[in-house]
Amino acid sequence: MKIFLLEDDFSLNRLICNALEQRGFFVTSVDDGYDAMTNILNNKYDLYILDINVPGFSGHEVLEQIRKSHEKLPVIIVSAQLDIDNISKAYDLGCNDYLKKPFELEELILHVKYHIKSILKSDVDKDVIELGSGFSFNLKEQSLYKHNHEIILTQKEKLLLTLLINNLDKTVSSEMIHEYVWDSKEMEAVSMRSMVHKLQKKLKSGMIVNIRGIGYRLISAKVEL
Template sequence: MKIFLLEDDFSLNKVIKNSLQNKGFFVESYTDGYKAIDVVINSKYDLYILDVNVLGFDGHKVLEVIRSEDKDVPVIMISAEIDIENIKKSYSLGCNDHIKKPFDFEELYLKIQYLFSHKISEEVTEKVDLGYEFAFDLQEEKLYKHEHEIDLTLKEKHLLTLLVKNINNTVTNEMIHEYVWDSKEMEAVSMRSIVHKLKKKLKNGMIINLRGVGYKLIYQK
């Protein structure tokens, strides 16, 4: 997952960036709105974390630019402001969530997990090409090879759905726990078992293990 972070407090910026990277995310961070606007216009990210009060264009202006280009990408606003009107503005401009500073990193991480795990692509109407003559129907959660359906268990369907939605990006163990097991109690061996079974139904090397972090579904043209 590629995350854009705008936070003008250098110390907090570093803490958030390092913490997210330790969770397996790819993070690009910025401290001023002028640079942020330039990057947002010319690049795409899977999620944006925006501080409201920054130098140059503030977080609200950056949010406006993001929404002018993409109505669905998740955006989390962070601010020390307690003014309810400021919070209302964030939501009226289209943010998905708002966190008041100071906050615990786990709170931010839980919100990111939720947004990623529940993000459904409404634009997908066809099978997703996975390479090696495999395809996956996201709406029906069905795996095909040479147009022949491959049987999947319910949890294999959920896991592959999550991996396909995040193709070529890291899916953390926590994201899998949330999405496939609905955060219910499970043993680590259960996750490894489902991943192993799914790997056997795909070509060797399509799903790679990122030790201690999670997994990634690789697609190469």
């Protein structure tokens, strides 16, 4: 899962990043509102963590921009602003959660897991998504297993598999893959085909199907292949 973090306190930024990455999340972090705007306009994330008082655009303004494109993706505000006006404004703009500083890192992790659960429509406390045919994907570790034996994945393969799992039995367009896995950076079409092919070889034949001219689909165990 990809998480975006806006936090201008360098030490806290690093602590949050490390805590999330140790739990298998992929984190993009910035320390000012200008970089935040550039990132959210050009890339897609699964969850956003925003401070309010940061250089450049405020967390409120960044939240407002996120909601213009993504109405339902979770946004957690982390702020030392405890007055009701700031809290009320954050919720009016569409935040899902407001965590007051200082907080324990484990408390933030619990909030993140709660909102990720709503995305996956799955119990992330189990950490494991069963894919059928002996395959499973551990969300916490971002690890693929077949009958409890780990299958090594590259970072981009992990991101692709996460994206496909989030859209199980639905077609994921090549544009979505480009945005999510490559952060919309320039790439050759052959790179995507090559990576998908390598991931297909690590799963059971037919689990990832090519929807010609559109993209790819991960078939769940409940769907006839």
